Every structure is written in structure tokens, then in C-alpha cells.
Amino acid sequence: xxxxxxxxxxxxxxxxxxxxxxVVGHDGKGPGSGWFLKHVHVKEDKDAPETYVFTCDKxxxxxLTLNINM
Numbered sequence: 001x002x003x004x005x006x007x008x009x010x011x012x013x014x015x016x017x018x019x020x021x022x023v024v025g026h027d028g029k030g031p032g033s034g035w036f037l038k039h040v041h042v043k044e045d046k047d048a049p050e051t052y053v054f055t056c057d058k059x060x061x062x063x064l065t066l067n068i069n070m
Contacts (some may be wrong), residue, residue: 015044019052025062034061 022040026033040054 020055024060028062034059
């Protein structure tokens with residue numbers, strides 16, 4: 001599959017408990033700034049057994065709220 005890319009980020013934050021949604025987006029600057037988002041995986045830390053999966057399967061053209069899909 002050409003054109004597919006995986007981006008990983010480490011975010012340091014306080015414990016917010018069990019996740020139920022995540023908001024993703026961008027500033028919309030520049031032509032063609034939207035991008036396709038298949039899903040988001042969130043783990044408490046890299047060795048945590050539980051993974052939160054947020055399925056999107058849409059183009060992100062601005063801000064988008066995803067609900068948990070476990």
C-alpha cells in the first residue's frame with residue numbers, strides 16, 4: 001500500500017482515568033491540509049496491557065471527536 005504512514009507520539013499527562021473519547025484535528029492551514037485517519041491507539045505506557053482503540057476511517061478536515069470502540 002503506497003501513501004500510508006504511521007505516526008507515533010508520546011504525550012506526558014496526568015492520569016485522567018478510563019478514556020471514552022479523544023479529539024484530533026489540525027489548524028487547516030494550507031491547501032490539501034486534511035489527512036485520512038484510520039484509527040488511534042492509546043496506551044497508558046508502552047508496556048501497558050490495555051489499549052484504547054478509537055476508529056475513525058475518515059478524512060480529518062478540522063477537529064474531530066472520536067468515541068471509544070472497544
